[in-house]
Amino acid sequence: MELKAENITFSYNKRPILKDVTLSLESNQIVGLIGDSGSGKSTLCKILSGHIPNYKGNVRIEGKEIEQKGFYPVQLIFQHPEKTMNPKWKMEKVLKESWNPPQELKDTFGLKENWMNRWPNELSGGELQRFSILRAINPNTKFIIADEISTMLDAVTQVQIWEALINHCKANNIGILAVSHDIKLLDVICDEVLYFDEINHI
Amino acid sequence: MEKLLEVNNLSISFTQYVQGLNRNESKVISDLTIDVNENEIVAILGSSGSGKSLLAHSILGILPYNSHVTGTLKFKGKTLNQEIKEELRGHEICLIPQSVNFLDPLMKVSDQAIGECENEEEYNRKKIKQREVFSKYGLNESVDDLYPFELSGGMARKVLLSTALLNDPDLLIADEPTPGLDSKSVEETIEDIKNLKEKGKGVLLITHEIDVALKTADRIAIFYSGYVIEINKAENFKNKENILHPYTNALINALPENGFKLTEGVQPLDIVEGCPYYENCPIRLEKCENTKPELIDHNGIMIRCFNFKEANDGT
Numbered sequence: 001m002e003l004k005a006e007n008i009t010f011s012y013n014k015r016p017i018l019k020d021v022t023l024s025l026e027s028n029q030i031v032g033l034i035g036d037s038g039s040g041k042s043t044l045c046k047i048l049s050g051h052i053p054n055y056k057g058n059v060r061i062e063g064k065e066i067e068q069k070g071f072y073p074v075q076l077i078f079q080h081p082e083k084t085m086n087p088k089w090k091m092e093k094v095l096k097e098s099w100n101p102p103q104e105l106k107d108t109f110g111l112k113e114n115w116m117n118r119w120p121n122e123l124s125g126g127e128l129q130r131f132s133i134l135r136a137i138n139p140n141t142k143f144i145i146a147d148e149i150s151t152m153l154d155a156v157t158q159v160q161i162w163e164a165l166i167n168h169c170k171a172n173n174i175g176i177l178a179v180s181h182d183i184k185l186l187d188v189i190c191d192e193v194l195y196f197d198e199i200n201h202i
Numbered sequence: 203m204e205k206l207l208e209v210n211n212l213s214i215s216f217t218q219y220v221q222g223l224n225r226n227e228s229k230v231i232s233d234l235t236i237d238v239n240e241n242e243i244v245a246i247l248g249s250s251g252s253g254k255s256l257l258a259h260s261i262l263g264i265l266p267y268n269s270h271v272t273g274t275l276k277f278k279g280k281t282l283n284q285e286i287k288e289e290l291r292g293h294e295i296c297l298i299p300q301s302v303n304f305l306d307p308l309m310k311v312s313d314q315a316i317g318e319c320e321n322e323e324e325y326n327r328k329k330i331k332q333r334e335v336f337s338k339y340g341l342n343e344s345v346d347d348l349y350p351f352e353l354s355g356g357m358a359r360k361v362l363l364s365t366a367l368l369n370d371p372d373l374l375i376a377d378e379p380t381p382g383l384d385s386k387s388v389e390e391t392i393e394d395i396k397n398l399k400e401k402g403k404g405v406l407l408i409t410h411e412i413d414v415a416l417k418t419a420d421r422i423a424i425f426y427s428g429y430v431i432e433i434n435k436a437e438n439f440k441n442k443e444n445i446l447h448p449y450t451n452a453l454i455n456a457l458p459e460n461g462f463k464l465t466e467g468v469q470p471l472d473i474v475e476g477c478p479y480y481e482n483c484p485i486r487l488e489k490c491e492n493t494k495p496e497l498i499d500h501n502g503i504m505i506r507c508f509n510f511k512e513a514n515d516g517t
Contacts, residue, residue: 012352035384036356036384036386037354037355037356037357037359037360037382037383037384037387038353038354038356038357039354042354042355079355079382080301083303110466110467110468112468124249124250124252125250126249126250126468127250127468148355148381148382151381151382152250152378152381152410153250153410154247154248154249154250154410154453155410155412155453155454155456155457156249156449156452156453156456156465157249157250157468158456159456159462159463159464159465160464160465160466162462163464181382181383181384181385181388182458183385184457184458184459185458187458188458188462189458189462
């Protein structure tokens with residue numbers, strides 16, 4: 001399966017930020033994307049995952065437009081998990097908003113049973129990020145857009161999270177677009193690294 | 203060399219309501235001792251959720267009302283209480299906060315960086331300096347009039363940096379100043395932090411980016427689950443044999459350039475009786491489960507582990 005974005009152009013209030021961005025991602029691939037802060041990487045991620053609708057260009061899977069209704073097959077994982085969760089929901093509800101993952105998968109991601117009854121503000125960034133990743137790898141997910149998902153985590157947690165995510169995605173044929181500033185990290189985990197300056201013709 | 207900041211046996215706990223009127227006391231930092239000298243950068247490295255930011259917040263006196271703090275904090279030899287903390291913060295002690303949520307959403311970013319001014323003259327003086335700092339970080343004049351929601355994560359981070367650097371503090375507490383920044387801005391930040399040191403100031407750098415810590419710090423303290431488990435000289439980190447604690451080793455080996463080695467296990471959420479790293483430790487002893495090791499001096503390295511205590515006692 002191929003996720004393809006063609007000639008994406010977007011501007012915030014007439015301030016152009018993306019111009020003619022084209023990139024493609026295969027299901028069995030992990031592609032890295034690196035670029036300066038403020039250059040529009042996160043905007044591109046939001047467009048790919050359907051969070052920003054009014055852009056020019058198109059995003060297709062296998063040449064077909066993505067169905068706007070129902071579960072969106074391209075899922076975005078954010079840098080700050082605490083901002084993506086309802087502060088008044090306990091973790092169990094946060095997770096089940098997407099699906100109820102099998103115990104085995106919870107173990108792979110190191111989710112402890114006693115975290116389920118906690119509120120989001122009672123867990124650390126690393127712990128919350130495990131939830132937000134597990135939430136994103138719903139069985140209907142075909143592609144994962146990982147926008148700086150390990151930037152706020154310590155090195156040990158970073159390895160744990162990437163290992164678990166990559167193993168799961170390889171086994172289930174899910175493609176990953178990994179956005180980061182850390183070129184050393186991308187070199188280790190990615191099949192291919194794209195430079196944002198080279199694909200954004202602004 | 204004078205001691206700028208001394209933290210002795212600091213413990214922080216929170217009171218939470220669990221259900222109805224039942225209260226629960228949760229301890230987040232235990233028995234923490236650390237100091238920062240003039241002309242020195244001390245980095246604090248540690249797992250996320252190990253209480254690094256709380257240390258910073260307790261020095262500035264901005265912990266929430268349900269917190270309970272014991273132990274002593276001293277700044278330039280003077281014991282700190284809430285009143286003195288409020289006087290010092292923003293002038294002699296400055297914080298670069300961890301989250302970009304600390305910016306005021308209803309205030310233009312240039313005014314936030316400048317802060318409170320007593321008169322027009324002060325405002326104009328600071329305005330020029332603000333422009334200087336902003337342009338050094340590649341924020342051009344159009345950014346001055348933007349509100350935080352209009353900035354990208356990295357740009358907001360740069361604004362936070364500028365707010366602290368504008369005031370020329372004696373002690374800078376930088377709480378994760380670099381994540382989300384591109385490498386050029388990271389270099390710039392490292393340069394600025396080093397410059398403060400050159401000027402005889404002290405810096406407490408809280409980070410999980412080992413790279414940044416190695417490039418800047420003189421000493422590095424490792425946090426795990428609210429405990430300091432090791433305080434080592436930065437130069438010792440170049441040679442793995444000089445790193446003592448197994449968790450520190452795991453951290454170093456997990457770096458992408460050092461093999462991206464997987465270490466299982468997460469830190470305990472609840473209070474443990476024995477060593478906080480017991481559950482995941484590869485070299486644990488029987489007594490580690492129920493007895494807590496003390497922070498001891500092992501050839502100039504502070505370490506909290508029975509393995510080294512044994513070795514030391516033997517010699």
